[in-house]
Amino acid sequence: MLKEVQKRDELRTIIICLNQPQSFLMDFYGKNGIDMNRVFFVDAITKYATGSAPKNIENCLFVSRPGDLTSMSIAVTSVINKFKNDKIIIFLDSVNALLIHTNSVNLTKFIHFIISKLRVLNISGIFLAVEKGLDPILLNQIMLFADEMVEFPDGSQQ
Numbered sequence: 001m002l003k004e005v006q007k008r009d010e011l012r013t014i015i016i017c018l019n020q021p022q023s024f025l026m027d028f029y030g031k032n033g034i035d036m037n038r039v040f041f042v043d044a045i046t047k048y049a050t051g052s053a054p055k056n057i058e059n060c061l062f063v064s065r066p067g068d069l070t071s072m073s074i075a076v077t078s079v080i081n082k083f084k085n086d087k088i089i090i091f092l093d094s095v096n097a098l099l100i101h102t103n104s105v106n107l108t109k110f111i112h113f114i115i116s117k118l119r120v121l122n123i124s125g126i127f128l129a130v131e132k133g134l135d136p137i138l139l140n141q142i143m144l145f146a147d148e149m150v151e152f153p154d155g156s157q158q
Helices: 002-008 022-031 046-050 069-082 095-101 104-121 136-145
Strands: 011-017 039-043 060-062 087-093 124-128
Touching: 002 011, 002 087, 011 022, 011 069, 022 039, 039 069, 060 069, 069 104, 087 104, 095 104, 095 124, 104 124, 104 136
Parallel strands: 011 039, 011 087, 039 060, 087 124
Antiparallel strands: none
């Protein structure tokens, strides 16, 4: 998906890491032809998993834990401000991972906040979610905020 996004425009991609740490994603994306000069990470995994963040990482802000939605919001705002002259897209991986660390009420408020902020700033966002892993009420609330929902086949059908 990220490769397709980079084909369309000179977009700066801000990836909110909730499933995999920045170091893993940077290596994976680099090996798969993603221009890492156009990617910035907000990593909520590394400090949570290891207790500290690596030093001198230029393309990443580290948040203490995935459930710290306030720090995550501040970090995303900071990165958006850093690249305010660029075309930006936010990529959140994933809503399901956030649900592990926070309740659905707080998650709904956070998603609403981020989507509202993106709309005001005319920034696009992609929020990954596995439908089967979400409460139908939460999914309906998130769909109310989103402009569009894109479904991908689960791979079980050939």
